[in-house]
Amino acid sequence: MTAALSLQDVSCTFVSRDDRSQRYTAVSNVTLDVAPGEFVSVVGPTGCGKSTLLNVAAGLLEPSSGAVRVFGEALVGINRRAGYMFQTEALMPWRSARDNVLAGLQFRGLAEKDAAALADDWLKRVGLTGFGDRYPHQLSGGMRKRTSLAQTLVLDPDIILMDEPFSALDIQTRQLMENEVLELWAAKRKAVLFITHDLDEAIAMSDRVVVLSAGPASHPIGEFVIDLARPRDVAEVRVTPRFIDLHKAIWDVLREEVLKGYAQQKRAA
Amino acid sequence: MWNAIRPTTRNLRIWQVGVLVILFLLWHVLTKPGLIPPLFFDSDNDAKFFFGEPVKILLRIWDWFIVDRDIYQHLWVTLFETVLAFAIGTVSGLIMGMWLALSPLAAAILDPYIKAMNSMPRVILAPIFAVWFGLGIASKVALGFTLVFFIVFFNVYQGVKEVSPTVLASARMLGASRRQLLRHVYLPSATSWVFSSLHTSVGLAFVGAVVGEYLGSSRGVGYLILQAEGTFDINTVMAGILVLTAFALVLDGIVGRVERHLMKWQPRAGETEKL
Numbered sequence: 001m002t003a004a005l006s007l008q009d010v011s012c013t014f015v016s017r018d019d020r021s022q023r024y025t026a027v028s029n030v031t032l033d034v035a036p037g038e039f040v041s042v043v044g045p046t047g048c049g050k051s052t053l054l055n056v057a058a059g060l061l062e063p064s065s066g067a068v069r070v071f072g073e074a075l076v077g078i079n080r081r082a083g084y085m086f087q088t089e090a091l092m093p094w095r096s097a098r099d100n101v102l103a104g105l106q107f108r109g110l111a112e113k114d115a116a117a118l119a120d121d122w123l124k125r126v127g128l129t130g131f132g133d134r135y136p137h138q139l140s141g142g143m144r145k146r147t148s149l150a151q152t153l154v155l156d157p158d159i160i161l162m163d164e165p166f167s168a169l170d171i172q173t174r175q176l177m178e179n180e181v182l183e184l185w186a187a188k189r190k191a192v193l194f195i196t197h198d199l200d201e202a203i204a205m206s207d208r209v210v211v212l213s214a215g216p217a218s219h220p221i222g223e224f225v226i227d228l229a230r231p232r233d234v235a236e237v238r239v240t241p242r243f244i245d246l247h248k249a250i251w252d253v254l255r256e257e258v259l260k261g262y263a264q265q266k267r268a269a
Numbered sequence: 270m271w272n273a274i275r276p277t278t279r280n281l282r283i284w285q286v287g288v289l290v291i292l293f294l295l296w297h298v299l300t301k302p303g304l305i306p307p308l309f310f311d312s313d314n315d316a317k318f319f320f321g322e323p324v325k326i327l328l329r330i331w332d333w334f335i336v337d338r339d340i341y342q343h344l345w346v347t348l349f350e351t352v353l354a355f356a357i358g359t360v361s362g363l364i365m366g367m368w369l370a371l372s373p374l375a376a377a378i379l380d381p382y383i384k385a386m387n388s389m390p391r392v393i394l395a396p397i398f399a400v401w402f403g404l405g406i407a408s409k410v411a412l413g414f415t416l417v418f419f420i421v422f423f424n425v426y427q428g429v430k431e432v433s434p435t436v437l438a439s440a441r442m443l444g445a446s447r448r449q450l451l452r453h454v455y456l457p458s459a460t461s462w463v464f465s466s467l468h469t470s471v472g473l474a475f476v477g478a479v480v481g482e483y484l485g486s487s488r489g490v491g492y493l494i495l496q497a498e499g500t501f502d503i504n505t506v507m508a509g510i511l512v513l514t515a516f517a518l519v520l521d522g523i524v525g526r527v528e529r530h531l532m533k534w535q536p537r538a539g540e541t542e543k544l
Contacts, residue, residue, distance in 0.1 A: 058438075058442060060438055060441065060442070078442065078444075079442075080444065082442070083442065084438070084439065084442040086435050086438070086439055088435050089433070089435065089436075090433075090435045090436055090438070090439035091436070091439075092436055092439075092440070092453070092454065092457070093436075093534055093535070094457040094458070094460075094534045094535075095534070096534075103440070103443050103445075103453070104443035104444055106453075107443055107444040107445045107446070107449050107453075108444055135533070135534040136534075137534070137535070137536040138536075151439075151443070155443065155444070
């Protein structure tokens with residue numbers, strides 16, 4: 001079966017604008033496949049180039065070498081079949097929640113009435129009925145994330161890219177959102193590439209967890225299939241023995257990299 | 270007693286008017302010949318000669334608007350010049366600012382020239398504009414335009430540069446074309462910067478119109494002031510200044526209204542986050 005998203009031998013080297021000899025290789029020789037309907041998480045220490053990888057998959061960043069394939073086709077420019085949920089605020093502050101959700105539909109030239117109806121439907125699905133007319137600054141952090149989620153999913157993308165989408169939320173809101181995302185995902189079964197630094201979150205949500213080494217030139221150093229039964233509740237699944245076993249196995253690989261990454265950042269500071 | 274009239278947010282307007290009344294009373298007392306002995310000047314009539322008399326000034330304005338009704342033609346000319354300079358300056362500042370912010374190469378080439386034009390005291394262009402465009406409306410509009418344009422231009426330039434990269438990336442992922450990015454991301458993001466500049470530029474559009482009239486014209490409030498000054502009619506000069514100030518306030522108020530309407534997505538200072 002063709003992978004929904006396939007990174008083949010991808011490397012990204014950034015060159016300093018002021019000094020051409022200053023180079024930094026964020027990721028090197030990364031090969032990663034996400035099958036249609038598969039939920040894959042990438043975990044790694046801070047600053048290991050997780051977001052770089054996601055930007056490459058989104059087509060926002062061109063890799064220095066290697067190839068990106070989307071359903072077998074080489075990716076040129078923006079990845080049209082992917083939706084991207086950003087780590088930081090990505091809503092347009094000058095648009096109401098509804099207008100933010102329908103933005104993608106509007107860009108695609110859908111009639112205003114149909115777009116508004118679809119947007120309202122999605123606002124309802126993420127539990128924001130009645131909040132469509134609010135501007136982002138009038139919504140709480142969790143509500144803004146829900147709006148972002150609706151904005152991404154209303155376009156029904158075949159691939160969903162998520163960059164630590166819940167890292168700014170408190171733990172309760174976070175578990176609620178994680179369950180909601182799992183529920184929406186289970187209904188549609190899209191390919192998901194999920195970036196996080198939270199191992200618990202990665203295991204609780206994914207089919208497969210990929211561990212990246214510490215930067216620079218980070219690359220996958222371990223891959224774990226998560227064979228926990230679905231549907232899962234992210235809070236309950238955390239206390240099952242299998243979860244704890246998996247957590248221990250992955251953490252054994254990850255711990256050394258986290259320490260390495262921490263030591264490097266300390267040296268640089 | 271004091272508790273009843275103490276300044277609060279509710280009687281703010283009354284207090285604002287009160288300050289105006291007190292200022293006028295003070296002005297009247299200090300300039301009316303014979304009311305108080307001259308403190309600073311040699312003669313009783315000097316204060317009124319230099320500063321005018323508020324009662325006569327207000328009567329002058331009354332005559333202009335109600336009795337003789339001869340100020341309207343001058344006022345319309347000045348307002349027309351102001352609004353025209355303001356509109357043309359704002360729109361071209363917006364277009365140029367967007368264009369240069371989005372094409373870094375053009376910006377790099379034009380950079381020294383823009384800096385030079387901005388730091389030049391542009392009011393000295395007025396005589397040149399009078400030669401080029403004559404003594405009619407066009408030369409005043411041109412002067413006001415040069416004053417307004419740069420303020421709006423620099424603000425739009427800055428505004429486009431400061432668009433959140435995440436919002437931009439997000440819009441691109443949602444499928445926005447270059448045109449749609451311009452319309453739905455860059456433009457709204459720049460408008461908040463534009464509005465902060467519009468309050469300054471509406472005043473400068475007025476400066477352009479009045480200075481232009483002052484230097485050579487046959488109509489307009491600036492022309493009236495020039496005429497009065499020629500005959501040392503300080504009351505009429507002051508009356509002209511008051512009328513201009515009042516109308517500048519009105520224009521500024523209109524800009525503020527439009528701003529509040531278009532910028533309602535912005536959190537205001539002091540407004541708590543709802544929910």
